[in-house]
Amino acid sequence: MTTATRQLSESARAASASESRYRIDVPIAPARAARVIALDERAAAVARHLAERPWAHARFFTADRPFGPEGRLRRLAGGGAAGGRPGAGGSEPPSESGAMAPGEMPAAPPGWVAAAPPDTVPDVPLDEALTGSDVVVVLATEDGGRDVAAAIGRFCGRRGITTAGVVLGDGFEADDAVAALRPYARVLLLSADESDAFELLTALRV
Amino acid sequence: MLRKDINELLTQTGPGSPMGELFRQYWIPALLAEELPENDCPPVRVKLLSERMVAFRDSEGRYGLIDEFCAHRGASLWFGRNEGSGLRCPYHGWKYDVSGQCVEVPSEADNSSFCQNVQLTSYPLVKIGDLLWTYMGDRATQPPLPEFEWIHVPAEQTYTSKRWQQCNWLQAFEGGIDSSHVTFLHSGGLKTDPLFKGAKGNEYNMNDTKPFFEVADSDGGLFVGARRNAEEGTYYWRITPWVMPAFTMVPPRGDHPVHGHFWVPIDDENCWTYSFDYHPVRALTDTERQAMIDGHGVHSKNIPGTYRPMANMDNDYLIDRAAQKRGETYSGVAGIAMQDASLQESMGPIVDRSKERLVPADSGIIKARQKLRKAAIALRDEGVTPPGVDPEHHRVRSAAVVLPRAESFLDSCRDAVRVTPGVPQSSV
Numbered sequence: 074m075t076t077a078t079r080q081l082s083e084s085a086r087a088a089s090a091s092e093s094r095y096r097i098d099v100p101i102a103p104a105r106a107a108r109v110i111a112l113d114e115r116a117a118a119v120a121r122h123l124a125e126r127p128w129a130h131a132r133f134f135t136a137d138r139p140f141g142p143e144g145r146l147r148r149l150a151g152g153g154a155a156g157g158r159p160g161a162g163g164s165e166p167p168s169e170s171g172a173m174a175p176g177e178m179p180a181a182p183p184g185w186v187a188a189a190p191p192d193t194v195p196d197v198p199l200d201e202a203l204t205g206s207d208v209v210v211v212l213a214t215e216d217g218g219r220d221v222a223a224a225i226g227r228f229c230g231r232r233g234i235t236t237a238g239v240v241l242g243d244g245f246e247a248d249d250a251v252a253a254l255r256p257y258a259r260v261l262l263l264s265a266d267e268s269d270a271f272e273l274l275t276a277l278r279v
Numbered sequence: 280m281l282r283k284d285i286n287e288l289l290t291q292t293g294p295g296s297p298m299g300e301l302f303r304q305y306w307i308p309a310l311l312a313e314e315l316p317e318n319d320c321p322p323v324r325v326k327l328l329s330e331r332m333v334a335f336r337d338s339e340g341r342y343g344l345i346d347e348f349c350a351h352r353g354a355s356l357w358f359g360r361n362e363g364s365g366l367r368c369p370y371h372g373w374k375y376d377v378s379g380q381c382v383e384v385p386s387e388a389d390n391s392s393f394c395q396n397v398q399l400t401s402y403p404l405v406k407i408g409d410l411l412w413t414y415m416g417d418r419a420t421q422p423p424l425p426e427f428e429w430i431h432v433p434a435e436q437t438y439t440s441k442r443w444q445q446c447n448w449l450q451a452f453e454g455g456i457d458s459s460h461v462t463f464l465h466s467g468g469l470k471t472d473p474l475f476k477g478a479k480g481n482e483y484n485m486n487d488t489k490p491f492f493e494v495a496d497s498d499g500g501l502f503v504g505a506r507r508n509a510e511e512g513t514y515y516w517r518i519t520p521w522v523m524p525a526f527t528m529v530p531p532r533g534d535h536p537v538h539g540h541f542w543v544p545i546d547d548e549n550c551w552t553y554s555f556d557y558h559p560v561r562a563l564t565d566t567e568r569q570a571m572i573d574g575h576g577v578h579s580k581n582i583p584g585t586y587r588p589m590a591n592m593d594n595d596y597l598i599d600r601a602a603q604k605r606g607e608t609y610s611g612v613a614g615i616a617m618q619d620a621s622l623q624e625s626m627g628p629i630v631d632r633s634k635e636r637l638v639p640a641d642s643g644i645i646k647a648r649q650k651l652r653k654a655a656i657a658l659r660d661e662g663v664t665p666p667g668v669d670p671e672h673h674r675v676r677s678a679a680v681v682l683p684r685a686e687s688f689l690d691s692c693r694d695a696v697r698v699t700p701g702v703p704q705s706s707v
């Protein structure tokens with residue numbers, strides 16, 4: 074099973090470990106301007122947690138309720154420096170997601186609906202929040218966010234923004250939200266946890 | 280993208296490595312039963328999870344998988360004489376039984392008990408279906424035998440081949456849950472391959488090149504659903520199950536036999552791809568079986584007497600740019616198996632995943648890596664038995680179905696993705 078010493082073709086030589094040394098090695102710039110939108114309280118707690126990481130171009134939002142026809146999102150602090158609060162996040166690389174207690178869902182902060190938590194900045198309309206983005210990741214744990222999910226899906230569909238849905242928890246409580254997202258979301262991660270959302274964002278280089 | 284250290288964790292399967300220990304929790308294919316066709320046949324070299332062994336079938340038909348090297352002075356037992364219920368090293372005549380126990384040291388006195396203290400490492404080797412399976416972990420935690428449907432249907436309903444793939448197991452396996460490449464790389468095969476063509480589902484496949492994906496946990500791993508537009512108000516779903524660590528099935532097409540793979544690390548830079556086809560309720564036709572032998576479908580045409588594909592990296596995979604121009608193949612490489620293998624091998628022996636640019640459509644792969652990593656760490660740190668060890672987890676099927684748009688594939692296909700003996704696959 075060792076590599077043939079007599080290599081007959083370009084393919085064999087090119088695929089060898091020694092040839093990997095000559096691959097062009099340039100830093101890969103973060104490729105995507107992501108918006109992460111939490112549709113409900115428990116999802117917002119996850120989003121808030123994720124937003125603390127040092128992303129380059131991700132911005133985090135929660136969908137206000139009731140969503141209303143003009144559809145406003147609440148910006149969470151943190152996220153990418155390219156639009157986040159200066160100094161938000163940090164410079165150390167994201168640690169292994171296992172450190173984030175995968176599977177655990179942070180409890181919803183009290184008064185989430187009633188008043189903006191202290192770490193948020195003022196509301197923005199949906200289209201303003203999504204302008205300039207090329208991938209939207211929607212986090213949901215229950216059906217409360219059904220209308221928002223549909224509105225985001227339609228908006229992204231029109232603008233050619235790739236949409237991904239991450240359904241946190243066992244998913245049964247989010248059937249309607251999933252159904253609302255299904256026509257638009259290029260991918261739905263079902264029965265996901267916080268670490269899945271983290272891995273997705275990391276893999277997408279946001 | 281994946282951090283370098285996680286890439287190493289997932290790709291290294293030698294003894295003592297976290298992924299290596301994970302693989303050692305499962306029964307895995309060691310070789311095809313045809314490689315040991317009769318009692319006292321020649322022994323076969325087997326390398327798995329970076330351990331070198333020989334497999335042999337003794338005078339009583341018992342199978343053995345033991346350390347390749349003689350305990351005396353390290354000659355390879357591949358040269359061994361398989362005779363009189365054991366494998367005898369031809370150098371100085373030491374002899375071993377299928378459990379690796381030394382049973383004779385000719386240089387010792389006739390009634391010497393010395394040989395009782397000489398025991399080569401050995402692993403169980405059991406024939407199930409057309410394969411010989413081994414379990415390389417701790418004997419105390421040896422799980423029940425595997426129950427995948429393809430190895431339990433009657434012999435006339437199933438066919439398995441294998442091929443040597445010159446890259447790490449993970450990049451080969453990832454192709455098995457990557458439904459979005461089919462419309463491109465394998466587009467030629469959907470039209471012409473005798474084991475693929477003619478299914479209604481192929482039209483949906485070709486008419487909608489931008490599938491949507493849903494990824495859901497299963498008891499043993501994942502279900503990856505790929506959705507394409509079908510008729511008005513409906514979607515065509517292709518559901519790919521993955522059972523940890525390395526079993527994947529391809530969603531069926533029409534009444535063609537159902538195929539799938541088991542990806543087995545040889546060492547960190549090579550793997551065996553076991554490819555199977557079976558039909559849950561009928562015998563394979565002669566034409567189908569011949570097509571499989573000829574390397575169609577997921578199978579490969581191998582160099583006679585070996586499990587190395589005829590089209591391989593030493594001959595540039597016999598790439599045919601004219602056939603590509605004519606539209607017969609998408610990449611110029613013929614055959615589904617080598618279309619996959621050529622590209623996976625072209626990434627290099629172990630692809631550097633820190634250089635990837637993944638997209639949401641790669642979520643199945645992202646999730647699978649995550650599950651492997653979590654399982655390897657939970658096993659290492661807490662001794663948690665990983666998903667896919669319980670044979671109950673093996674009883675899954677792939678499915679291809681047309682569903683009303685509002686329906687969730689998981690809810691609608693609960694029965695379709697479970698093995699029900701006597702019931703055909705759900706297929707379009």
Ligand code: FES
Nearest residue numbers: 459460463622626
């Ligand atoms: S398009 Fe997927 S590897 Fe190039």
Ligand SMILES: [Fe+2]
Nearest residue numbers: 454460465619
């Ligand atoms: Fe493929």
